[in-house]
Every structure is written in C-alpha cells, then in structure tokens.
Amino acid sequence: MTMTVNGNTVSIPNDPRVSLLDFLREHLHLSGTKKGCNQGACGACTVLVDGQRVLSCLTLAVQCSERDITTIEGLSSDGVLHPLQQAFIEHDGFQCGYCTPGQICSAIGMLEEMRRGVPSQLTGDLCAEVVAFDRDEVRERMSGNLCRCGAHNGIVDAIEDVFREAAE
Amino acid sequence: MIPFSYARANDAAAALQFFANGAAKYLGGGTNLVDLMRETIERPARLIDVTSLSDSIEETADGGIVIGGAARNTAIAEHRLIRTRFPLLSRAIVAGASPQIRNMATTAGNVLQRTRCAYFYDNDAARCNKREPGQGCDAIEGFNRYHAILGASSACIATHPSDMCVALAALDAVVYLQGTEGKRTVPLSDFHRLPGDRPDIETVMRPGELITAVELPPKPMAVNSTYRKVRDRASYAFALVSVAAAIKIEAGVVGDVRIALGGVAHKPWRAMKAEAALRGQPATDVSFRAAAELELADAKAQAHNAFKVELAKRTIAAVLTDLSGDAA
Ligand SMILES: Cc1cc2nc3c(=O)[nH]c(=O)nc-3n(C[C@H](O)[C@H](O)[C@H](O)COP(=O)(O)OP(=O)(O)OC[C@H]3O[C@@H](n4cnc5c(N)ncnc54)[C@H](O)[C@@H]3O)c2cc1C
Ligand code: SF4
Ligand code: FES
Ligand code: FES
Numbered sequence: 446m447t448m449t450v451n452g453n454t455v456s457i458p459n460d461p462r463v464s465l466l467d468f469l470r471e472h473l474h475l476s477g478t479k480k481g482c483n484q485g486a487c488g489a490c491t492v493l494v495d496g497q498r499v500l501s502c503l504t505l506a507v508q509c510s511e512r513d514i515t516t517i518e519g520l521s522s523d524g525v526l527h528p529l530q531q532a533f534i535e536h537d538g539f540q541c542g543y544c545t546p547g548q549i550c551s552a553i554g555m556l557e558e559m560r561r562g563v564p565s566q567l568t569g570d571l572c573a574e575v576v577a578f579d580r581d582e583v584r585e586r587m588s589g590n591l592c593r594c595g596a597h598n599g600i601v602d603a604i605e606d607v608f609r610e611a612a613e
Numbered sequence: 614m615i616p617f618s619y620a621r622a623n624d625a626a627a628a629l630q631f632f633a634n635g636a637a638k639y640l641g642g643g644t645n646l647v648d649l650m651r652e653t654i655e656r657p658a659r660l661i662d663v664t665s666l667s668d669s670i671e672e673t674a675d676g677g678i679v680i681g682g683a684a685r686n687t688a689i690a691e692h693r694l695i696r697t698r699f700p701l702l703s704r705a706i707v708a709g710a711s712p713q714i715r716n717m718a719t720t721a722g723n724v725l726q727r728t729r730c731a732y733f734y735d736n737d738a739a740r741c742n743k744r745e746p747g748q749g750c751d752a753i754e755g756f757n758r759y760h761a762i763l764g765a766s767s768a769c770i771a772t773h774p775s776d777m778c779v780a781l782a783a784l785d786a787v788v789y790l791q792g793t794e795g796k797r798t799v800p801l802s803d804f805h806r807l808p809g810d811r812p813d814i815e816t817v818m819r820p821g822e823l824i825t826a827v828e829l830p831p832k833p834m835a836v837n838s839t840y841r842k843v844r845d846r847a848s849y850a851f852a853l854v855s856v857a858a859a860i861k862i863e864a865g866v867v868g869d870v871r872i873a874l875g876g877v878a879h880k881p882w883r884a885m886k887a888e889a890a891l892r893g894q895p896a897t898d899v900s901f902r903a904a905a906e907l908e909l910a911d912a913k914a915q916a917h918n919a920f921k922v923e924l925a926k927r928t929i930a931a932v933l934t935d936l937s938g939d940a941a
Contacts, residue, residue, distance in 0.1 A: 498716060563690065
C-alpha cells in the first residue's frame, strides 16, 4: 500500500495506529506540519489530501492508500516560495510560526472551496453561484485554524493579497 | 491507542462480514472515533473503513433526496438540490465544526458522533455512566453549563452535539440501516435514545448494523427554512442552543411548521408540542412565543445552565419571526 507525498511515492506503515500527522513528521521527517492539540481543535496539522484540506491528526495513515498528499514542504519549488508563503512574510502573517504551515495549507484548500461555491455560515443567498470574497468570509472560512500569537490580521491580509482575484 | 487491525470494505455486504468477527467499529472520517480511541474511551479490536461505501446524493422520484452514509458533510452542504430545497440542512452543516472537519466527516459518522461532555472525555479522573454504566455522573454536581435541559435523567445529563442532526430531525429524515438480518428504516427522531438509566445505549441500532443512507422525504415548505446556532464564540464551537425550523404561512396563518432544537437534550429534540400548538394559529410573535413556552414547560435546568431555557424560547420565537418575513 502506498500514498504520494509531495510527488513522492511512499509505503504506508503496517501499524494502523499511526496517524497521517505522525507518519509525516516521525516517519518521513517532514516536520513542517505541526502537532498542536492532536484532537482536531486547532488546525495546525492541516494538509491537503487530493486537494482537500483535512486534519492529519485525526486521519489514519492507512486511510490514505492511493491518495495524493501535499504538505507545506511541497508548496515551494526549487527554492522559490509559493506566493502565499511570500505574502505571509510581507504581511507579518505570523509571530512564532507554529500555526503557519496549517494556515497556509488551509488557505489553499479554502480557495478551492470558494471557487467551487461551497457556502459558509455567512452566505446570504444559498442559491447564489458565486461566493463573495471579503475579510469576514476569509475569517469565517479560516476559523478552523487558531493562532495563539494572534497574528490573524496579518494572516487575512496575506490571503486577501494573493487570493482575492483568484477566488472571484 | 490500543492496538487494532484495519480493513477497508468496498460494499455493505463486505462491511457486515468483517464485523461478524466481533469487537469491531466502523470508521468514517475518523474525526470523532480516532479522537476517542486515542483517549482509550473507544477500544475496538478492529476498524472497518466504510468510506468507500455509497457517498451519492440523489433525487428520488417524488422529489426527496437520498444521501449515502459516506457522503462528506461538505458535499451535502454544497449540493445544489440541498441548498435550494432543504436550505436549513446546508446551514446546519456549515454552522458545525470547521471546514477541515466537514471535509472529513461523513453522514453516518455525524449521526453517530458521541457527546462532548467533558466528564465523559475525562477517562482518568471523572465518573461517567455513559462510559461505565453504574459508576455515577460527575456532571450533575459539576460544571454543567453545556448540558441538557430536556429529557435528561438522574443517570446522565449529556447533550447530543450534532448540528446536522437537528436539521434532519426537522426534515422528518429517515435513517437506512443494514444488518446481517436485513435492511430496515428508522425515522431520525426515533433513532437516538433519551438516557434513562442506560446512557451508554445511545441509539436504537443493533450490534453490527450499518447506516447506509439518510433519506429526506419531499418537503416543499422547507424552501422557507433556516438554522440558527447560539454559542460562546462566533465560529468553531458547539451549540449552547440551536434551532432548525421550516414554516408555511397561508393568509397570515401557520399552515404547517417543523421545529427541532439542538444543545438541549441527549438527542436532536423535535419540538412536537410547539408544532402542534402553532398549526392553524396566526403567524405572530405572540403565537411563536406561546408555542416556545409550551415546548420548554417541562425543562429542568442544572446549576449552570438555567439560561438555556429562556435562550431556547427566544431563539425559537426569533427564528420563526424571521422565517415569517412580512407575514408575522
Ligand atoms: C474540534 C471539533 C469541533 C467540532 N464541532 C462540531 C460542531 O460544532 N457541530 C457538530 O455537529 N459537530 C462538531 N464536531 C463533530 C463532527 O461533526 C463529528 O466528529 C463528525 O461528524 C463525525 O463524522 P466522522 O465521519 O468523522 O465519524 P467517525 O469518527 O468516523 O465515526 C463516528 C461514529 O460513527 C460510527 N460510524 C461511522 N460510519 C458508520 C456507518 N456507516 N454505520 C455505522 N456506524 C458508523 C463509528 O463507528 C463511530 O462510532 C466537531 C468535532 C471536532 C473534533
Ligand atoms: S452527563 Fe452523561 S456523559 Fe456526562 S458525565 Fe454524566 S453520565 Fe457521563
Ligand atoms: S493538531 Fe490536528 S487539529 Fe490540532
Ligand atoms: S504565529 Fe504563533 S501560533 Fe500563529
């Protein structure tokens, strides 16, 4: 049984107890993905599975057979940062940086959801095809990612800067 | 986590066969079960992954919808037919958990998620009749702000935490079950149990049964429906009180109405008394408040949650007033 992580095919561990988070960090030594609460409450462990944002702490590695995983390490190419990574630097989107990999993977998943027209709690007309891209929407849709340092304003600035056009 | 084995089932028959070997649990998105296994509150010897079973969302001949047990919560919330015909269901789902969790959570897993009572989770230090029948309930004398006000017992005052299920209760949804003895259906409102003296038995499911789907019967009045959730922070928190409602008003009179409450009981609480009282009454704030009073007449508050009684009444009345628009 294998999965793909940032383009590389890797074998899935035999012990089904291993979470995707521990598999990434402890087995593959991809320590960019962070363990905050290990119980689904903080979003620090967010990765993309087949393009969807999920929590790796509550996913078992065995469940990811044949799946395509992207972590923070898979976003830059040849030393060039993903535009969102660059924007987090420019807008002070972090202080300690612990929540940042989860924030960035989550924002990428969020963009795909907005393009698809997935509604949120703030959606007025559920029949509308297009989702409005504004700060309140970004805050609501990023509410699964906590930042203990309170860098949320910079995080929303960075996401707005890079994604506003792409989302609409 | 305690060691367990893992198998993936490709269809319901295979899942039931795997289960026959005993001490197993079905695995959906894992967002509740994996957490509870890590706390050793759930201790299955075997996990049967049922996320490859049907996740389709299909229209029935009469205009209802059948949602596969493995459909992810996001897929339901974003589905065109759900958004247009059953908007309260989309709204209930996006009011729950976080986008990441909704991408993982399945229909069946959401229905079967367990309580968030902190004493239930505190495996090391707290007594809990739900974990260990007969042990006692530390919530009754403890911090019980989040606990039940309707239908609780002296054994357990926990609430069912799902938002989605509150909408399903209001929609007269039906749960499809499949076991080794065959298939059957149970209305969602009869699916979860009140705690009584056995709070460890949470549903009417038989051992090994699978949830294969949930059906929404046709309900034209549901186009005028919504979900309101009241909680301690703006997002990503469980409900203190929530209300799912749909109403049909004809010439200023309530033709038909559905109301269900979340955060108040061991099950999604269908407000049958309020509904019966409202049918045929003028669609006014006065009627809505009176119906809410009636539904909560038997409410019994704990030391820290008396506010929920008034909050539930006001939320019911406010939601019905909003849905009535100019008619109220
Ligand atoms: C931090 C956090 C916040 C949350 N906030 C909310 C909230 O605000 N509102 C809300 O409603 N929910 C909330 N949730 C709960 C979340 O909605 C549930 O965990 C989720 O819906 C469970 O679905 P799942 O597929 O992951 O279930 P799993 O965890 O996989 O399974 C749950 C149960 O269902 C059983 N099961 C799964 N599939 C089947 C099947 N086909 N047949 C029979 N049994 C089956 C499992 O054996 C298990 O007992 C929150 C969760 C977390 C972690
Ligand atoms: S309220 Fe129910 S779940 Fe909570 S401690 Fe008491 S018995 Fe356990
Ligand atoms: S570590 Fe996964 S949500 Fe906190
Ligand atoms: S930057 Fe420190 S937790 Fe977010």
